[in-house]
Amino acid sequence: MSVGNTFFKTAFSVDNVIFGFDNSSLKILLIKRAERPFKDYWALPGDLVFPDEDLDNAPKRVLKELTGLENVFLEQVATFGKTDRHPKGRVITVAYYSLVNIANVNPKAHSFANELAWHELSEIHTLAFDHMLIMQTCLQTLKSKVRTQPIGFELLPQKFTLSELQDLYEAVLGKPLDKRNFRKKILSLGVLLDQEEYQQGVAHRPAKLFQFDRHRYEEAKSMGYTFEV
Amino acid sequence: MSVGNTFFKTAFSVDNVIFGFDNSSLKILLIKRAERPFKDYWALPGDLVFPDEDLDNAPKRVLKELTGLENVFLEQVATFGKTDRHPKGRVITVAYYSLVNIANVNPKAHSFANELAWHELSEIHTLAFDHMLIMQTCLQTLKSKVRTQPIGFELLPQKFTLSELQDLYEAVLGKPLDKRNFRKKILSLGVLLDQEEYQQGVAHRPAKLFQFDRHRYEEAKSMGYTFEV
DNA sequence: ACAAAAGTGTTGTGTTTACACCCATGT
DNA sequence: ACATGGGTGTAAACACAACACTTTTGT
Structure with a gap:
């Protein structure tokens, strides 16, 4: 495996599927391409x-x-390397996904050269290059990961209600969950800290706010416990 | 994302963790390096x-x-790209793992320039580069995959006994399994075809031979069914 | 006859699912 | 008073874990 010059013909990129959650729908952050190829198409950053x-x-x-943002959830998913995936040359790309709380995203960053926007997942139908495929692969990974590891919290604000958490799980998994069973399950994990604090100004019984206990969460993660929703 | 010349400084490789199963132990196929760096170290092909x-x-x-071999199980696992992982330059490598039936491996291939041998997993302590890490990552993936998808068969001959299959699962998962529960579970999946055929020449009651039903197996796989052992 | 592995069911325990009503607040 | 979502328990079905003896063959 010698590193000969003939092999330096390939470029190397990363693409990032940045998931956020807002108004009970799952979104990803896309940029609009300013240059060819795929000028004016939406693409993964x-x-x-x-x-x-x-x-x-x-x-x-x-x-x-x-x-x-720094220090948020970010994981490698897969590497895409078909010779024809980039029309301008050979580009192999490593896909990552991250989970962020939309409210924490610095709006100043939007003054970036490229147009930047959150898109609802269900409304994305075409993307530049093979980014549709990359996005779907990352979504698949998120779906399967969220069922067995407590990563859902990463998408929510620090304090959240159980209903918000359930909405999130439903959006990610794309199916409704039973309220009572969901609560029993999630509370039994012991990673939620009861804040003894309530929603304010809502036109219904105010919900209790929870925070998640990063310490117990790390324990649960490392123990590879299982959590089927 | 223009493909400028400054970026053609990185080389691109793949490494393959080839799993085999023999005499109730799990093995991988390694080559002995003939050149520096890591001359005479065992390494992943x-x-x-x-x-x-x-x-x-x-x-x-x-x-x-x-x-x-062709048309055997082969899947991408992860990509390793620390700048210092290769002493001679920047080499990003994509790790794959494959599952083969050792008996099918053509012995002629062993006349390859490099020395080539199957190593028992438990006896591998050092490898060239970061190959230990790559190997462990692939083993982890195999472990978790084998619990939920019927890929174990790929490591066995066409016809096998349930005890052989159980030995394999025990070797991969690194823990003993209950015979009766294992058989119930595996048969209930409906991916095993009863061959109405028996072992011969064994000094005990001969075991029934099974083959696995690739058609039903594909169905089970695509339905993402779950199989906890 | 003995050694060696094959084969086979039942029971208790824990987990998952399905399901309906009262509660606290704002308007 | 009404609309809105918050909050709670139980029973039936199912899945999982633990466990021991009989069968068939070769020597």
Whole structure:
């Protein structure tokens, strides 16, 4: 496996599927391409990997440039490398997904050169390159991960109600869940901290607010416990 | 995302963790490196990706060169891209794993330039580069996949006994399983075809041979059914 | 006759599902 | 007073775990 010059013909990028949750729907952050190919198409935010940069750093950098966020959930999903996936040359891309709380996304970042917007998942039908496929792969990963690991919280504000959490799970899994069973299950995990605090100014019985206990959450994660919803 | 020349400094490889199962132990196929760096270390078989080759083709090519096998189970696992993972330069590598029946591996392939051998998993303690990490990541993926998808069969000969299948599961999962529960579970999936045929020449009651029903297996796979052992 | 592995059911325990009504608040 | 979503328990069905003895063959 010698590193000969003939092999430096391939470029290397990352693409980031940034999930957010708002008004009970699941969204992802897209940029509108300003250049050809696929000019004016919506696309996943991404960039080439710098030659002196660890691979995992590239999606962090992209995320921070776009949203101002650091230290959020971000995981590698898969690598896409068909020879014809980029019309301008050979570009292999590593897909990542991240989970962010939309409210925390710095709006200043939107003054970025490219047009930037949250899109509801159900309304995305075409994207540049093979980004549809990449997006669907990441969604699939999110779906299966959310059922067995407590990562849903990453998409919510610090304090949330159980109904908000349930709406989120329903949006991700794309199916309705039983309220009583959902609550029993999620509370039995012991990763929710009762804040003894309530919603205010709602035209119905105010809901209790919960926060999630990052310490117990880490324990649960490392124990690979199972959580079927 | 323009494909500028400054970015063609990175080389691109695949590495393949080839699992086999033999004498009730799980093994992987390693090559002994003939060149520096890591001369005389055991390493995962891999190669650079050709500039005009689909990424997924590269591990197929590596597998075929080494074993003579085609059309076996092969899946992408993850991509490793720390800047310092290869002492000679920047090499990003995509890890794949495959499941093969050791008996089918063409012994002629062993006349390959490099020394080639099956190693028991429990006896592998050091490998070249970051291949230990890659191997462990693939093993982890195999473990979790084998619990929920019927991929174990890929490691066995066409006809096998239920005890052989159980031995395999025990080797992969690293823990003993209850015989009666295992049989109930596996038969209830309906992916095993009773061959009405028995072992011969064994010094005990001969076991029934099963074959697995690829058709039903595909159905089960696509239905994402769950199978906890 | 003995050794070796094959084969086979039942019962208790825990988990999952299905389901309907009262409660607290704002208007 | 009414509309809105919040909050709660129980019973039936199902899945899982634990467990021991008989059968068939070769030597």
